[in-house]
Amino acid sequence: MKQRIPYTKPSITQLEQTYAADAVATGWGEKCYDYINRFEAGFRQYLGSKFAIATSSCTGAMHMGLAALGVGPDDEVILADTNWIATAAPIVHLGAKPVFVDILPDSWCLDPEKVEVSISKKTKAIVATHIYGNLCDMDRLLDIGQRHGIPVVEDAAEALGSVCKRKRAGAMGTFGTFSFHGTKTLTTGEGGMFVTQDAALYERVLTLSNHGRAKGQTRQFWPDMVGYKYKMSNVQAAIGCAQLQRIEELVGRKREIMAFYRERLEKYQGLSLNPEPPETINGAWMPTVVFDKGLGVTREHLMAAFKAENIDARVFFWPLSSLPSFKPVEQNKVARDIPERAINLPSYHDITEEEMKRVVGVIQSYNQL
Numbered sequence: 001m002k003q004r005i006p007y008t009k010p011s012i013t014q015l016e017q018t019y020a021a022d023a024v025a026t027g028w029g030e031k032c033y034d035y036i037n038r039f040e041a042g043f044r045q046y047l048g049s050k051f052a053i054a055t056s057s058c059t060g061a062m063h064m065g066l067a068a069l070g071v072g073p074d075d076e077v078i079l080a081d082t083n084w085i086a087t088a089a090p091i092v093h094l095g096a097k098p099v100f101v102d103i104l105p106d107s108w109c110l111d112p113e114k115v116e117v118s119i120s121k122k123t124k125a126i127v128a129t130h131i132y133g134n135l136c137d138m139d140r141l142l143d144i145g146q147r148h149g150i151p152v153v154e155d156a157a158e159a160l161g162s163v164c165k166r167k168r169a170g171a172m173g174t175f176g177t178f179s180f181h182g183t184k185t186l187t188t189g190e191g192g193m194f195v196t197q198d199a200a201l202y203e204r205v206l207t208l209s210n211h212g213r214a215k216g217q218t219r220q221f222w223p224d225m226v227g228y229k230y231k232m233s234n235v236q237a238a239i240g241c242a243q244l245q246r247i248e249e250l251v252g253r254k255r256e257i258m259a260f261y262r263e264r265l266e267k268y269q270g271l272s273l274n275p276e277p278p279e280t281i282n283g284a285w286m287p288t289v290v291f292d293k294g295l296g297v298t299r300e301h302l303m304a305a306f307k308a309e310n311i312d313a314r315v316f317f318w319p320l321s322s323l324p325s326f327k328p329v330e331q332n333k334v335a336r337d338i339p340e341r342a343i344n345l346p347s348y349h350d351i352t353e354e355e356m357k358r359v360v361g362v363i364q365s366y367n368q369l
């Protein structure tokens, strides 16, 4: 059996180990927030956002952000059908209804036209997920949001390092959320971040994030409301500080891997990879290949071909509306069709050229391309 090629894996150096060890040894008592404060400050600066709150996950950040916007029972929240369940779960937890909208065939992100026709009196927010690092059309989505008076928020879990017209993904909407799960470009093991430019929204989420205890509240053990507990620990933040110090390297390597695949695969007719339109940078979290329909390639054949080579390629996200928890949305044709003929390629930072060549080899040999 050939050596296994994993799909994702964090890039951990001596720096992460040193910071984590320091946090374990000294980061207690009065110093128990030092790495958290430093990580938040560094992240704000990197992103160009005024406020940041480190969280235990992206899911938690989204949950609190939507709660702070007042999303609740009877409300609707619009999101792309192509998504990880983490984007929809907080909507459900808040008692609101996720409205799954189709994606564009090139960006695999929200189709703005479909968003606009899905808006109802109950629509409380639009969640723009930058899938696999590909950018949503934020100009159009923000315009739609503005015209209808509906906040557009960004799930930028997969888009660290993605930039649109000099603005970073996550810094364009009413708020943005990030994930530092072990599979993501920057990791703290588990973790996330809430970011916003809006001081009042920041204050609300800060209070929610601290079990409803407002910053100015002087009474001890006195929550002003029932909040949440989605905090990041100082030890995790220490790992995050090291990763953030290496952010250019981490994103740069992801982009190198994407460029390698692009160079070797895009010459074949009928294959497309993550787009990178003019004036944008794709953070390249997840190199993904979509095969034209005419090639007759199926997900099942692709999975079998990669498995035979001991390569951990992954399926494109199932449309959320196809999961048992939701009702099918037949009109989401693109979101239902693309996963049938697409695959995520391994892209961990330390992947070697030999390994990438093996990945490319599977696709090349496939169907006598």
Ligand SMILES: *Cc1c(COP(=O)(O)O)cnc(C)c1O
Residues within 6 Å of the ligand: 056, 057, 058, 059, 060, 083, 084, 086, 087, 129, 155, 157, 158, 178, 179, 180, 181, 191, 192
């Ligand atoms: C990874 C991911 C999340 C969830 O992140 P967690 O930190 O695991 O909560 C949310 N949305 C998208 C698009 C993701 O890829």
